Amino acid sequence: MCIIFFLFDPHSVxxxxxILAANRDEYYSRPSKPADFWGNNSEILSGHLVTNFLTEDVDGLTYLKKVSSEGHLYNGFNLITADFNNTKGDTMCYYGSKSGQEPKTLEPGIYGLSNSLLETPWKKLVLGKKLFTDTIKQSKELSPENLMQELITVLNNDEFQMPATDIEEQGQDFVRPFLKELSALFVRTSSYGTRTNTVILVDAKGHVNFTERTMLCPDANQWKVSSFQFELEI
Structure with a gap:
């Protein structure tokens, strides 16, 4: 039951x-690779997902419109795209296949997304968005390294947010055995939980700080940290 928080501020000087902070929740037994550079010229940094958008020369809204026309072929999903361009301006777009709506361009702001549609106010999402917002208010006073660490602390908040009726109604029999654990931002059960924390910072000049903290399965007490810094071609 993954969760994402992000700030979109295209006019920041x-x-x-x-700024993005995200948890990926998964079964510990599922094979996975840490994020790394790959592609023909090793120009793509990712966990090997949404490859078509990353490799095609198309803007985010056009790509999401194409995906939405095929959405009925897949299980429910959310997809967010971002285009950073110093000439045309930055844009972010969102499509939720279960929303019944067309892809849309996002206004500047702070957003949260969990295992429902964008900004669905689950208790854990409301808490996480508040903690995320409070942290980025300090961003001008913090170094990138300290800001990343503060955001990772947010992602690892393990306070249960009960009652979690929205989560229970969505997952029903699947989630009831560990509903309490799923109500926290950082999920930990015997076989399923938060396996990855990801923090991405893009400054006004297009410099990127990318940090991923990945659990070394199946040991929830051992983690690998991967950090990358680079400039966007914008």
């Missing part, structure tokens, strides 16, 4: 135009 002195701070960050984009």
């Amino acid at each position: 002195s701070a960050y135009r984009f």
Whole structure:
């Protein structure tokens, strides 16, 4: 039951135009690779997902419209795209296949997304968005390294947010045995939980700090941290 928080501030001059903090929740037994550079010229940094958008020369809204026309072929999903461009301006777009709506361009702001549609106010999402917002308010006073660490602390908040009626109604029999654990931002059960924390910072000049903290399965007490810094071609 993954969760994502992000700031989209395309007009930022002195701070960050984009900040993302995300948890990926998964069964511990499922094979997975840490994020790394790959592609023909090793120009793509990712966990090997949404490859078509990353490799095609198309803007985010056009790509999402194409995906939406095929959405009925897949299980429910959410997809967010971002285009950073110093000439045309930054844009972010969102499509939720279960929303019944067309893909849309996002206004600047702070957003949260969990295992429902964008901004669905689950208790854990509301808490996480508040903690995320409070942290990025300090971003001008913090170094990138300290800001990343503070955001990872947010992602690892393990306070249960009960009652979790929205989660229970969505998952029904699947989630009831560990509903309490799923109500926290950081999920930990015997076989399923948060396996990855990801923090991405993009400053006004297009410099990117990318940090991923990955659990070394199946040991929830051992983690690998991967950090990357690079400039966007914008």
